[in-house]
Amino acid sequence: MRIRSWATxxxxxxxxxxxxxxxxPTAATAGAPIELVIADSQSGANFQAYWQKxxxxxxxxxxxxxxxxxxxxxxxxxxxxxxxxxxxxxxxILFPKSMATWVTSGVPLETLTTTNVPNSAKIDPxxxxxxxxxxxxxxxxxxxxxxxxxxxxxxxIKTPPKSWKEFYDRRAEFKGHIGLVRPDxxxxxxxxxxxxxxxxxxxEKMTQPITQLEKDPVFIDAWNKLKDFSTYGKLPLPxxxxxxxxxxxxxxxxxxxxxxxxxxxxxxxxxxxPTIKATYPEEGADEIGTAYLAVPANISxxxxxxxxxxVNYLLSDDQQIRLITTMWQYPGTEITDQVPGIAxxxxxxxxxxxxxxxxxxxxxxxxxxxxxxxxxxxxP
Numbered sequence: 593m594r595i596r597s598w599a600t601x602x603x604x605x606x607x608x609x610x611x612x613x614x615x616x617p618t619a620a621t622a623g624a625p626i627e628l629v630i631a632d633s634q635s636g637a638n639f640q641a642y643w644q645k646x647x648x649x650x651x652x653x654x655x656x657x658x659x660x661x662x663x664x665x666x667x668x669x670x671x672x673x674x675x676x677x678x679x680x681x682x683x684x685i686l687f688p689k690s691m692a693t694w695v696t697s698g699v700p701l702e703t704l705t706t707t708n709v710p711n712s713a714k715i716d717p718x719x720x721x722x723x724x725x726x727x728x729x730x731x732x733x734x735x736x737x738x739x740x741x742x743x744x745x746x747x748x749i750k751t752p753p754k755s756w757k758e759f760y761d762r763r764a765e766f767k768g769h770i771g772l773v774r775p776d777x778x779x780x781x782x783x784x785x786x787x788x789x790x791x792x793x794x795x796e797k798m799t800q801p802i803t804q805l806e807k808d809p810v811f812i813d814a815w816n817k818l819k820d821f822s823t824y825g826k827l828p829l830p831x832x833x834x835x836x837x838x839x840x841x842x843x844x845x846x847x848x849x850x851x852x853x854x855x856x857x858x859x860x861x862x863x864x865x866p867t868i869k870a871t872y873p874e875e876g877a878d879e880i881g882t883a884y885l886a887v888p889a890n891i892s893x894x895x896x897x898x899x900x901x902x903v904n905y906l907l908s909d910d911q912q913i914r915l916i917t918t919m920w921q922y923p924g925t926e927i928t929d930q931v932p933g934i935a936x937x938x939x940x941x942x943x944x945x946x947x948x949x950x951x952x953x954x955x956x957x958x959x960x961x962x963x964x965x966x967x968x969x970x971x972p
Contacts, residue, residue, distance in 0.1 A: 626898045627658040630685040633666045634883050636779075636833070638857055642919055647911070655905055657898055659685075665778075666690055670697045673888055681891040684899040687735070689780065691884035692726035692957050700889035701731040708900045709733055711907035714925035723882055724957040732884035734924035735906060736915050739880060739945050740784055741852040741870040748846040755874045756792030760817060763824040771836045771848030772825035775967035779833050783963045784881075785849045786970060789821065790814050790959075791950055792875035798954035802962045815969075823972045837863045851881070853920040853939065872948040880949045883924075 635643065640663060648659045666689050673681065674697075686701075688694050694701065706713040712720070712733045719734040721727070742759075744752050748769070753759035763770070773781045791798050793814035797805060805811045822829075826845045830836040837858055839845035858864040885906060887899045905911060909930055912923035916935050923931070928942050963970075 626656075626894065627660060628684040628895060628898055628902065629660045629662055629682060630687060630902075631662045631664050631669050631683045632687045633664050633669060633689045634687045635663075636854065638854065639919065646914060646918065647906070650911070651902055651905060655898075655901055657902060659902070666693050670694065670699055673699045673890070676888075676890045678890050679892050681888050681895075683888060684891050684895045685902060686886040686888065688732075688884065688886065690724065690957075691728060691732040691882070691886065692724035694886060695726055695728055695731050696957075702887040702889050702896065702900075703730045704733050704887065704900075704903070705730065709904045709907065711904050711925065714907065714927065716926060718952065719882060719924070722952070723884065724955055724960065725953065726957055728884075732886045733903060733907065735883045735885045736924050737880050737882055737922040737942075737945075738854075739852050739922070739949065740788060740849055741872055742847060743850045743852070743855045743868055743870055744847040745840060745843075745845075745865050745867055746869045747865070747867045748843070752847065752869075752871045753873060756789060757875070759873065760821060763821055766847060767824045768826055769844065769846040770821075770825045771839060771845040771850070772822060772829050773833060773836055774829045774831050775963065775970040777830075777832055780881075781833060781836075781850060782967075783960050786818060786963045787955070787959060788849055788876065788950065789818050791954060792873070793817060795875070796954075798950075798956065798959065802956070802958040805959075806962070819969060822970050825972065827972060829972070834863075840864050840868070853922075856920055856939070876948055876950045880945065880952070 630643075632640065632643065640661075643661055648661060651657055651659050662683065669683065669686070669688075670693070673683065676682075686694065702708075704712060715734045719737075720730070720732075723732070742752060749766075753762060772785055773779055775782050775786060790811075794805075794811060797808065797810060800808075826839055830839060833850070833854070836845065836848060836850065840848075841864065852870050855864055855868055855870070859866055859868045885903050887896060887903060889896075891899070907925055909925075909927055912925050912927055913931060915921045915923055916931055916939075920935075920939050922939075922942055922945065
């Protein structure tokens with residue numbers, strides 16, 4: 593994995609600015625602009641800035657719609673949404689942390705189809721079918737994909753582990769320098785790091801319900817290995833990703849499982865060392881992380897029509913290409929052939945990602961909830 597040079601970055605920014613990479617916006621809709629509220633419980637600091645700097649102005653210019661941006665949490669927003677009366681909802685687009693949580697919450701959501709969101713036809717159907725093992729029932733459309741990988745500082749580690757089992761066997765070599773976000777942190781890395789570790793030892797058994805799996809001797813052994821591995825992390829465990837990055841910068845942390853795109857973006861911002869590289873152990877270091885858009889059902893017809901237009905625009909080629917050329921986030925739509933070649937100098941193409949990704953049916957919500965519920969067991 594090569595870190596992009598500043599010259600190359602400057603070229604890319606220039607290309608985008610000149611309209612070489614992205615399509616020119618269409619004329620704004622005539623008349624008084626309608627105002628919509630988008631509730632974001634998915635984004636970190638980098639994507640919160642991206643929404644406000646790039647997306648919201650583009651929506652205004654192209655659709656004539658004003659977006660008010662609300663940072664929230666799934667739990668808080670679900671509670672508020674359940675209290676709405678039909679047609680009176682005051683949040684119009686959802687960008688949730690967990691689409692599966694929203695679908696199982698009982699909150700009425702609009703069914704999204706290729707009729708009301710035409711650009712959703714460009715999404716691989718398997719991503720529309722389910723997420724975290726939950727049938728999405730057509731309530732969400734994929735906005736972007738991301739990947740996790742073993743992120744390591746090549747100054748400290750010349751030969752990274754080729755497999756999770758090798759990583760576990762070499763844990764003493766890295767003792768005190770393994771970056772593990774606290775298992776009770778708000779960041780999804782809190783459960784992703786543990787889930788990917790467990791998958792290396794359980795593999796196809798991860799498709800079993802946790803109520804069945806937790807009694808299996810193979811699971812018990814893998815869980816004990818995870819508890820043991822946790823004691824080799826850099827202590828105290830960072831409470832959130834920014835603390836993990838601080839540990840990398842200080843030289844205290846050498847290796848961690850974390851989001852490939854965010855780590856490389858951070859290296860460019862100076863919040864991670866420029867010598868950061870990524871690797872994929874043979875059992876699967878990464879899984880395809882997903883982020884969805886949804887529209888609540890209990891909003892006015894006028895706001896619903898506008899919300900569907902915005903969702904469709906966010907799936908347009910223009911917006912999807914901006915995701916990867918600006919944030920190194922894989923598009924939710926199948927437009928790899930339209931992405932400028934310069935982007936693939938920074939991240940592998942999607943076909944490389946999908947070959948190493950953990951199968952989606954093994955990323956189960958009940959396993960995620962189990963890890964969250966047993967966080968105390970994983971604190972050294």
